[in-house]
Amino acid sequence: MSNIGSYEERLKKFDWSIAEQELGYNKGEVINIGWYCSDRICEMGKADKTALIWEGLGGATRRYTFDDIRVKSNKFGAFLRSLGLKNEDRVCLFMDKIPELYIGFLGVLKIGAIAQPLFSAFGDESLHVRLDNAETTAIITQRKHVSKVRRIIEKSSYLKHVIIVDHDGKKPLKDREMTFNMEEYEEPKDFELFPTKAESPSVLHYTSGTTGQPKGVKHVHYSLISQYLTTKWVLDLLEDDIYWCTADPGWVTGTSYGIIGPWSMGITQCVMDVGFSAENWYKFIEKHKVTMWYSAPTAIRSLMKAGDEVVKKHNLSSLRHLASVGEPLNAEAVIWSEKVFGKPFLDTYWQTETGSIMLTNFPGMKIKPGSMGKAFPGITAAVVDTKTFQPIQEVGKIGLIAFKPGWPAMMRTYWNNETTYKSKFTNGWYLPGDRAYIDRDGYFWFVGRDDDVINIGGHLVSPFEVESALLEHEAVAESAVVAKPDEVNMEVVKAFVMLNAGYEADDMLELKIMNFIRKKLSPLAMPQEIEYVKTLPKTRSGKIMRRLLHAKEWGEEIGDTSTLEEDE
Amino acid sequence: MEEIRDVVLEYVIEEYLEDEDEEINYETPLISGGIVDSFSMVSLKRFLEAQYKISIPDEKASPEAFDTVNSITALVREFIG
Numbered sequence: 001m002s003n004i005g006s007y008e009e010r011l012k013k014f015d016w017s018i019a020e021q022e023l024g025y026n027k028g029e030v031i032n033i034g035w036y037c038s039d040r041i042c043e044m045g046k047a048d049k050t051a052l053i054w055e056g057l058g059g060a061t062r063r064y065t066f067d068d069i070r071v072k073s074n075k076f077g078a079f080l081r082s083l084g085l086k087n088e089d090r091v092c093l094f095m096d097k098i099p100e101l102y103i104g105f106l107g108v109l110k111i112g113a114i115a116q117p118l119f120s121a122f123g124d125e126s127l128h129v130r131l132d133n134a135e136t137t138a139i140i141t142q143r144k145h146v147s148k149v150r151r152i153i154e155k156s157s158y159l160k161h162v163i164i165v166d167h168d169g170k171k172p173l174k175d176r177e178m179t180f181n182m183e184e185y186e187e188p189k190d191f192e193l194f195p196t197k198a199e200s201p202s203v204l205h206y207t208s209g210t211t212g213q214p215k216g217v218k219h220v221h222y223s224l225i226s227q228y229l230t231t232k233w234v235l236d237l238l239e240d241d242i243y244w245c246t247a248d249p250g251w252v253t254g255t256s257y258g259i260i261g262p263w264s265m266g267i268t269q270c271v272m273d274v275g276f277s278a279e280n281w282y283k284f285i286e287k288h289k290v291t292m293w294y295s296a297p298t299a300i301r302s303l304m305k306a307g308d309e310v311v312k313k314h315n316l317s318s319l320r321h322l323a324s325v326g327e328p329l330n331a332e333a334v335i336w337s338e339k340v341f342g343k344p345f346l347d348t349y350w351q352t353e354t355g356s357i358m359l360t361n362f363p364g365m366k367i368k369p370g371s372m373g374k375a376f377p378g379i380t381a382a383v384v385d386t387k388t389f390q391p392i393q394e395v396g397k398i399g400l401i402a403f404k405p406g407w408p409a410m411m412r413t414y415w416n417n418e419t420t421y422k423s424k425f426t427n428g429w430y431l432p433g434d435r436a437y438i439d440r441d442g443y444f445w446f447v448g449r450d451d452d453v454i455n456i457g458g459h460l461v462s463p464f465e466v467e468s469a470l471l472e473h474e475a476v477a478e479s480a481v482v483a484k485p486d487e488v489n490m491e492v493v494k495a496f497v498m499l500n501a502g503y504e505a506d507d508m509l510e511l512k513i514m515n516f517i518r519k520k521l522s523p524l525a526m527p528q529e530i531e532y533v534k535t536l537p538k539t540r541s542g543k544i545m546r547r548l549l550h551a552k553e554w555g556e557e558i559g560d561t562s563t564l565e566e567d568e
Numbered sequence: 569m570e571e572i573r574d575v576v577l578e579y580v581i582e583e584y585l586e587d588e589d590e591e592i593n594y595e596t597p598l599i600s601g602g603i604v605d606s607f608s609m610v611s612l613k614r615f616l617e618a619q620y621k622i623s624i625p626d627e628k629a630s631p632e633a634f635d636t637v638n639s640i641t642a643l644v645r646e647f648i649g
Contacts (some may be wrong), residue, residue: 081619147587275605275631277632511618514610523605528610
């Protein structure tokens with residue numbers, strides 16, 4: 001029997017107070033995610049239980065009990081306080097998937113500060129824009145990423161502290177830099193938890209839109225309620241599980257379900273901080289006897305590509321339950337996983353703004369490969385008409401996915417951008433920006449994005465941001481960026497580029513432009529293909545018609561071109 | 569052979585190595601070591617193709633084939649002939 005039991009029965013009797021009661025939380029009292037994920041588990045008698053098994057390059061392993069993460073997160077908190085940091089200050093975590101990232105995250109929350117995790121592969125400009133927007137005071141990082149921080153620090157006026165967690169003393173520290181070693185720092189006596197309440201801000205994750213700068217999605221400590229219950233009922237974690245969430249905490253899955261969900265349940269989790277290869281992943285599952293595996297379609301398709309033979313070389317019989325997130329999981333991947341692992345990956349649908357799983361295939365439910373499943377109990381979900389924003393009653397008719405606001409993990413605003421936040425709501429619905437339809441059995445089926453945002457393996461990239469960065473390259477006069485279909489990542493970035501006079505359209509220039517974007521923004525945002533063009537399709541008012549270029553890439557009908565410039 | 573691997577090593581150091589103090593050699597794991605991620609691998613492949621006027625099929629551009637300077641060099645030689 002799964003944790004959720006009967007989905008239909010849960011729907012009838014659902015109330016979020018189920019999670020509140022299980023967590024021992026009463027309305028109006030202190031609720032702090034850092035405490036719930038460490039101190040509370042220790043108080044429940046699991047202090048010596050393993051919380052984290054970390055594996056790095058060459059099989060290097062570090063293990064931490066729940067008491068270890070309680071003590072070390074207190075050390076982080078005490079150190080940050082010693083610098084004068086206080087509640088609601090923004091503290092960026094800019095690290096690879098090392099233990100300090102996971103434990104430091106709890107430490108930041110324990111002093112009431114706001115954790116701002118950022119993907120460590122971000123380039124200089126991506127890092128700077130996000131730190132500047134959040135007016136971030138401190139950044140916790142590791143030696144290998146310090147050079148990026150150094151390149152932007154002069155223009156990052158809010159940044160007062162650069163904390164390096166693995167400084168080896170070989171090179172001198174520079175202005176605003178300091179070291180912190182969570183193993184060696186003295187354990188604080190009588191560490192005082194900051195008494196955050198339900199609506200106290202907790203995490204700031206950045207996401208991209210079609211236009212403008214990235215948006216800081218603000219979450220609060222009460223998000224724990226959704227994250228705990230969805231972890232329990234969807235990821236179906238049990239006391240003796242060994243859980244592996246492959247997501248990086250630089251993205252929301254890596255915090256909601258890579259830290260908060262499992263640790264608030266007192267579950268042991270594994271982390272592998274090694275680049276992807278099918279062989280390494282299967283070895284990791286076999287070695288640590290992983291029972292629950294939460295991954296992403298991109299990774300699953302890469303594993304499919306590596307073939308079935310490599311699966312057979314490993315004993316993966318420990319696997320009990322599999323789930324996927326990030327982008328729609330294609331039916332072939334579900335069927336393949338059932339064939340090779342003996343169980344299907346269950347697709348889950350949610351996004352940075354929702355903070356927790358919204359639509360999903362539940363354990364025990366009839367799985368329709370390729371479908372996103374049904375709404376989590378307590379979530380009112382619909383597909384609404386694109387013009388009237390009324391729920392569509394007709395089976396199979398495509399519209400916009402919509403949710404009634406009010407679940408605990410829902411974002412509270414975009415940082416310093418209330419106008420854009422409000423624009424996400426229409427006719428009483430929150431609109432995530434995706435199109436879908438509902439079949440006769442009530443299952444949701446993903447159709448596509450409703451905007452130009454590019455979904456690369458579950459990570460959203462703004463075409464506007466890439467176009468703006470391209471214009472900073474000396475050779476580029478004008479550009480248009482669209483999604484291009486990709487077998488593994490679903491979509492990748494393609495750029496159409498008009499060159500300035502004097503530049504020759506050749507392979508080496510293409511490579512230079514690609515690398516320019518990779519370093520400035522991130523490897524995800526780097527165009528995987530650049531097509532040189534003499535003109536770009538524009539409306540009569542001068543706006544680039546990305547829609548036309550997108551249609552060309554996807555082999556779709558071009559549609560209405562009546563507003564196209566006459567000379568195009 | 570020597571020349572190719574030195575060119576590749578130099579390019580990797582120049583383009584992908586973030587940690588100024590880190591030293592890498594012909595056998596340092598690049599993909600599994602997190603120095604080159606799967607997206608950046610595309611630009612590395614593009615470099616090899618442009619530099620050596622070859623075309624590497626996608627199915628040959630696996631994380632394993634790109635994991636060290638030596639394995640990349642072997643791959644390039646396969647297509648140079």
